[in-house]
Amino acid sequence: MASTLGKPTIEHTNPLARTLLEKLDYDQLTNCMRCGFCLPACPTFKETGMEPASPRGRIALMKAAVDGLMVPDQQFEDQMNLCLGCRACEPACPADVKYGQLIEQTKEAIEEHAKHSLPVKVMRKTIFRTLFPKRGAMKLLGGSLAFYQKSGLQKVAKSTGMMKLFPDHLAEMEGILPPASSKGVVERLGEFYPAKGEAIAKVAMFRGCIMDVMFANTNVNTVELLSAAGFDVYIPKSQVCCGALHAHSGEMNDARELAAVNIDTFKSLNVDYIVSNAGGCGAILVEYDHLMKDDQKYSENAAWFASRVIDVSTLVVEKGRIPRFDQKIASSDQQKVKVTYQDSCHLRNVMKGSSAPRTLMKQIENAEYIEMVESDSCCGSAGVYNVVQPEMAGTILEHKMEYANQTAASYMLTSNPGCLLQMKLGIEKHKPEQPMTAMHIVDFLHERMIFSK
Amino acid sequence: MLNEVLAKQLREIVGEKYFRTDQEALVAHSYDGTPMLQALPDGVIYPETTEQVCEIMKIASASLIPIITRGSGSNLCGGTTPLQGGIVMVMHRMNKILEIDMENLTATVQPGAITGKFIAHVEGMGLFYPPDPSSMKISTIGGNIAECSGGLRGLKYGTTKDYVLGLTAVLPNGSVIHTGGKLTKDVAGYDLTKLLVGSEGTLAVITEAILKLIPQPKTKKTMIAMYKDIYGAARTVSKIIKGQIIPATLEILDNTTIRVVDDFAKIGLPLDMAAILIIEQDGEPEMVERDIDTIFNICKEEQADRIEIAATREEAEKLLTARRSAFTALARLRPTTILEDATVPRSKIADMILRTNAIAQKHNVNIATFGHAGDGNLHPTATTDARDHEEVHRVEEAFAEIFEAAIELGGTITGEHGVGVVKAPYLEWKVGAAGIEVMKGIKVAFDPLNILNPGKVFAKETKKRVVIQHG
Numbered sequence: 001m002a003s004t005l006g007k008p009t010i011e012h013t014n015p016l017a018r019t020l021l022e023k024l025d026y027d028q029l030t031n032c033m034r035c036g037f038c039l040p041a042c043p044t045f046k047e048t049g050m051e052p053a054s055p056r057g058r059i060a061l062m063k064a065a066v067d068g069l070m071v072p073d074q075q076f077e078d079q080m081n082l083c084l085g086c087r088a089c090e091p092a093c094p095a096d097v098k099y100g101q102l103i104e105q106t107k108e109a110i111e112e113h114a115k116h117s118l119p120v121k122v123m124r125k126t127i128f129r130t131l132f133p134k135r136g137a138m139k140l141l142g143g144s145l146a147f148y149q150k151s152g153l154q155k156v157a158k159s160t161g162m163m164k165l166f167p168d169h170l171a172e173m174e175g176i177l178p179p180a181s182s183k184g185v186v187e188r189l190g191e192f193y194p195a196k197g198e199a200i201a202k203v204a205m206f207r208g209c210i211m212d213v214m215f216a217n218t219n220v221n222t223v224e225l226l227s228a229a230g231f232d233v234y235i236p237k238s239q240v241c242c243g244a245l246h247a248h249s250g251e252m253n254d255a256r257e258l259a260a261v262n263i264d265t266f267k268s269l270n271v272d273y274i275v276s277n278a279g280g281c282g283a284i285l286v287e288y289d290h291l292m293k294d295d296q297k298y299s300e301n302a303a304w305f306a307s308r309v310i311d312v313s314t315l316v317v318e319k320g321r322i323p324r325f326d327q328k329i330a331s332s333d334q335q336k337v338k339v340t341y342q343d344s345c346h347l348r349n350v351m352k353g354s355s356a357p358r359t360l361m362k363q364i365e366n367a368e369y370i371e372m373v374e375s376d377s378c379c380g381s382a383g384v385y386n387v388v389q390p391e392m393a394g395t396i397l398e399h400k401m402e403y404a405n406q407t408a409a410s411y412m413l414t415s416n417p418g419c420l421l422q423m424k425l426g427i428e429k430h431k432p433e434q435p436m437t438a439m440h441i442v443d444f445l446h447e448r449m450i451f452s453k
Numbered sequence: 454m455l456n457e458v459l460a461k462q463l464r465e466i467v468g469e470k471y472f473r474t475d476q477e478a479l480v481a482h483s484y485d486g487t488p489m490l491q492a493l494p495d496g497v498i499y500p501e502t503t504e505q506v507c508e509i510m511k512i513a514s515a516s517l518i519p520i521i522t523r524g525s526g527s528n529l530c531g532g533t534t535p536l537q538g539g540i541v542m543v544m545h546r547m548n549k550i551l552e553i554d555m556e557n558l559t560a561t562v563q564p565g566a567i568t569g570k571f572i573a574h575v576e577g578m579g580l581f582y583p584p585d586p587s588s589m590k591i592s593t594i595g596g597n598i599a600e601c602s603g604g605l606r607g608l609k610y611g612t613t614k615d616y617v618l619g620l621t622a623v624l625p626n627g628s629v630i631h632t633g634g635k636l637t638k639d640v641a642g643y644d645l646t647k648l649l650v651g652s653e654g655t656l657a658v659i660t661e662a663i664l665k666l667i668p669q670p671k672t673k674k675t676m677i678a679m680y681k682d683i684y685g686a687a688r689t690v691s692k693i694i695k696g697q698i699i700p701a702t703l704e705i706l707d708n709t710t711i712r713v714v715d716d717f718a719k720i721g722l723p724l725d726m727a728a729i730l731i732i733e734q735d736g737e738p739e740m741v742e743r744d745i746d747t748i749f750n751i752c753k754e755e756q757a758d759r760i761e762i763a764a765t766r767e768e769a770e771k772l773l774t775a776r777r778s779a780f781t782a783l784a785r786l787r788p789t790t791i792l793e794d795a796t797v798p799r800s801k802i803a804d805m806i807l808r809t810n811a812i813a814q815k816h817n818v819n820i821a822t823f824g825h826a827g828d829g830n831l832h833p834t835a836t837t838d839a840r841d842h843e844e845v846h847r848v849e850e851a852f853a854e855i856f857e858a859a860i861e862l863g864g865t866i867t868g869e870h871g872v873g874v875v876k877a878p879y880l881e882w883k884v885g886a887a888g889i890e891v892m893k894g895i896k897v898a899f900d901p902l903n904i905l906n907p908g909k910v911f912a913k914e915t916k917k918r919v920v921i922q923h924g
Contacts, residue, residue, distance in 0.1 A: 005838055005840040005841060006840075027788060030788040030789070030838075030839070030840070031784060031788050033486070033488060033781060033784045033789070033790055034484055034485065034486050034487075034488075034526075035486050035527060035588070035780065035781040036486060036525050036526065036527040036588065036591045036592075037588075037590065037591065037778070037781055039525065039591050040567075040569075040590050040591055049545050049546070050481075051481040051482060051526070051543075052477045052478065052480075052481040057481040060480055060481055060483070060484060061477060061480055061481065064480040064483075069480060069483075069491075069493070070476045070477075070479075070480050071476070073476065075475060075476065075477050076476075076477065079477060093781070094717045094778040094779075094780075094781035094782040094784070094785075095781045095782070095784030095785060095790075096716075096717070096784075096785050
C-alpha cells in the first residue's frame with residue numbers, strides 16, 4: 001500500500017467519535033472499496049441479511065463515525081459487538097483490508113468510553129486482571145472446578161435444578177465442560193520433553209490458560225505428538241496468557257503487558273518454533289508484531305516471536321516426520337470410521353492453517369475424512385461470544401449442526417478449545433442421528449498414534 | 454420529506470422491523486460499489502411481496518418520495534447511491550427461486566436471489582444460466598437485470614438481456630405490469646421486457662423475472678497464454694474472432710493486474726509477463742479440442758511466450774475466480790480504485806489498449822487494463838487516492854479522453870456497468886441529442902413524477918467532448 005494522505009481534520013464533539021478518529025487506521029478504512037466480496041463470508045450477515053451486520057457495513061459505520069457523518073451511539077456499539085471476530089472476511093477481501101485490526105481498534109475505543117455497571121466492572125477486572133494473567137488463579141479455578149465436578153456437587157447441582165437459576169446459555173455451557181484439572185502440562189511432564197529419534201528442531205510449546213486447565217490432557221498429548229514427529233519440546237513455566245480475550249474485548253494495554261512477558265520468556269529459549277494447539281491463542285501470538293508495533297523496546301523481539309508461531313498440525317505436516325496413525329476397526333463393523341472437521345476461524349483465517357489438519361486426518365488408516373459443508377464458517381463460539389451474544393451464537397450453531405449431521409460422521413474434530421466446547425454443546429443440543437463425539441484433533445491423533453519404539 | 458405519519462404507514466405495510474430510519478440503516482445504505490460517492494437516504498425499506506411494493510409506490514407517488522431500489526449494492530456506476538435522499542428499497546427479502554420449468558427450460562425468480570446461488574441451483578439440475586458477472590457471489594438477479602450485467606461468458610452467450618423472457622414490475626403509481634412470458638416468440642407491441650432490462654431502476658420496480666435456461670455444455674477446456682508484448686495478446690484476440698472461433702471466455706490481464714491478482718489469489722501467475730489471456734471453450738468434446746488447438750496455434754503465431762492448458766477443472770476455476778477478483782485486487786496498490794468500462798468492436802482491442810496507455814501517460818496517472826477482450830469490453834482501471842484532489846482531477850480528464858477514444862473507434866462508454874450517475878454526463882456522446890430526448894420521453898411515460906432513482910442516467914449537463922490529437 002502506498003503512502004498515506006492521513007486522517008481528516010475534524011473536531012468531534014462526541015467523545016467516542018474523537019477516540020475512534022484517534023485509534024482507527026484511516027488508510028484501512030479508505031482501502032475498503034465496498035465491492036461487497038466480504039458479505040457471503042460473514043456469519044452475522046448470513047444470519048441477518050442486513051448490510052450493517054456485514055464487514056462492509058461495519059467499516060462504513062466506522063468511517064461514518066470518524067468522518068462525522070454519524071454520531072456513534074449505542075446501536076453502533078451493539079453492531080460492533082455483534083461481530084464474531086472470526087475474520088473470514090479477510091481472506092475473502094481482494095483489497096486486503098485489515099478488518100481484524102479495525103474491529104479491534106473500534107472495540108478498544110468503545111471500551112475506553114464504556115460505562116460498565118459496578119458488577120460488570122468487578123467481573124471484567126477479575127477476569128482480565130486476575131484470572132487469565134495469573135497462573136495461580138487459573139489453577140485454583142481448575143482445582144475448584146475439578147472439585148465441583150468430582151465431589152458430586154455437579155450432580156447435586158444438576159439434579160436439584162440449581163443450574164436453572166442461571167441464564168439458559170450458561171447452564172447449557174456448564175453441562176458440557178470437560179473434567180478440569182489443577183495439574184497442567186508442566187506439572188505432568190516437566191519443562192523439557194525430548195524428540196523421539198534425531199531432533200529436527202527445537203520448539204517451545206504455548207500451553208494456553210484454558211487449554212492447560214480444561215484440556216491439560218490435550219497439552220500432554222500435543223507434547224507427545226510433537227516428540228514423536230521429531231521435535232525437542234520446551235514448555236517454559238514463566239509463560240502467561242496470550243491476551244487474545246483481552247484484545248478482543250478492547251483491553252489492549254492488558255494484552256500488551258501479557259505479550260511482553262511471553263516475548264521475554266520465549267526469546268530467552270531461542271527456539272526455532274513456538275507451537276500453539278489453540279487457534280484462538282495462535283492467532284494473537286502470530287500477530288504480536290502488530291500488537292507491539294508502537295513499542296520500541298519490544299517491536300523487534302515481537303517480530304522474532306511472531307515469525308516463529310505455528311500451529312501444531314502445520315508444524316507436524318510441514319516440518320516433522322508424520323507418525324503413523326491407525327483407526328482400529330470394530331470387529332462387527334467393517335466400515336471405515338467417518339471423521340469430519342470444524343475449522344478454527346483464527347487458525348484458518350489468521351494463521352492460514354486449514355490444510356494441515358485435513359492432511360493429518362486423511363493419513364489415518366481405516367478412517368474416512370468427510371468435508372462438512374461450510375466447515376470454514378464460524379461455529380459461533382468465538383472466544384466469549386457465545387456467552388455475551390447467546391442469541392446469535394445459538395442461531396449460528398443450529399445451522400452449523402444441520403451441516404454436521406449431514407456428514408453422518410462419528411467424530412467431529414476441532415483445533416481450538418472454544419470450538420471444541422461449542423461443538424460439544426451443539427451435539428448435546430441438536431442430537432445427530434448417529435452418535436457423534438467432539439474431540440481436539442491432537443487427542444484424536446494421539447489415541448491412534450502407532451508408537452514405533 | 455419523511456414525516457411520522459408516512460413512516461407509520463410504511464411500517465404498517467412491511468412490519469416494524471423492515472422500515473428503518475435509524476442512523477445505522479441510513480449509513481449502511483448510503484453507498485454502493487462506486488468510489489467517491491456517498492449520500493444518506495431518509496429511510497430504508499425491505500419489502501417481501503409484489504403487493505407490498507405496490508403499496509409502497511402509491512405512498513411514494515402521493516408524497517413525491519424518491520425510491521432507489523437495490524440488491525447487494527455492488528454496482529459501479531453510482532446507480533444505487535441515494536444522491537437525492539429518499540427511500541432505499543432493499544430487495545434482499547424477495548430472494549426465492551419460485552420455479553424451474555423443465556418443460557419450457559425457464560426459471561422464475563424473485564429479484565433478491567443471489568446470482569451465484571441461482572447459477573449453482575440450475576447447474577445442479579443439469580441446466581445453464583450463462584450471465585456471470587464477476588460479482589455473482591454477492592450480486593442479485595434483480596440488480597443484474599437493472600444494470601444488464603455482463604460477465605466472462607458474454608462473448609459467446611450474450612449478457613443478461615439475452616436471458617430475460619418476462620418480468621413482473623411495479624410502476625411508480627403502484628400498478629403492476631407483466632411483460633413477455635415463457636415465450637420464445639412474442640411481438641405483441643413494444644418489447645417492454647428488453648426496455649426494462651438495463652433501465653437502472655428508473656422506470657419500474659422489478660419484482661419477478663422469468664429467465665431463459667439452456668442445456669449445459671458437455672465439456673470445457675481452459676488455457677492461459679502469456680505474452681511479453683501486450684499488443685501480441687491483443688492481436689491474438691482479434692485473430693481468434695476473425696478466424697470465426699467464438700470462445701466461451703476470452704479475458705486479458707495486463708502486468709499490473711497480473712501482479713495484484715496473484716498477490717491475492719496466490720496461484721502462480723507469471724509476474725514477468727506484459728499480459729496474459731485466459732481462454733475457455735465449451736461445448737461438444739471434438740469441437741472444444743479443435744478450437745483449443747486452433748487458438749493454441751494463433752497464440753504461438755502472435756509470439757506467446759508460454760501457453761498452458763489447465764489440467765483439472767479446479768485449476769481452471771481457480772484461474773477464473775482469480776480473474777473475477779481483479780477489480781478489487783487492484784485496490785492493493787492505492788486506496789481508491791476507479792474502474793471504467795469502455796467497450797470497442799472486437800477488432801479494435803489492440804488500438805484501444807494503445808490509446809489507453811498513451812492517455813494514461815499523457816495525464817501521468819496509473820491505469821491498469823484488464824477485461825473481457827473477446828467481446829471488446831475493457832476495464833481500464835485507475836489506481837489513485839480520493840484524498841488527492843489534484844490527481845483525481847487528472848484521472849477524470851484521462852477517463853474523458855478514454856471514452857472519447859472508445860466512441861471514435863466505434864465503441865461505447867459502458868459495456869456492462871450501466872450509466873448511473875458516473876457516466877450520465879457522457880451518455881449523449883454515445884446516443885446523441887435525439888437519442889436522449891427519446892429516452893427522456895420513455896422515462897416520463899413510466900415515471901411522470903420522477904420518483905424512481907432520480908438523477909441517474911440523465912445528467913443536467915453533457916460533458917464537453919475533448920479534442921483528441923490524432924496520429
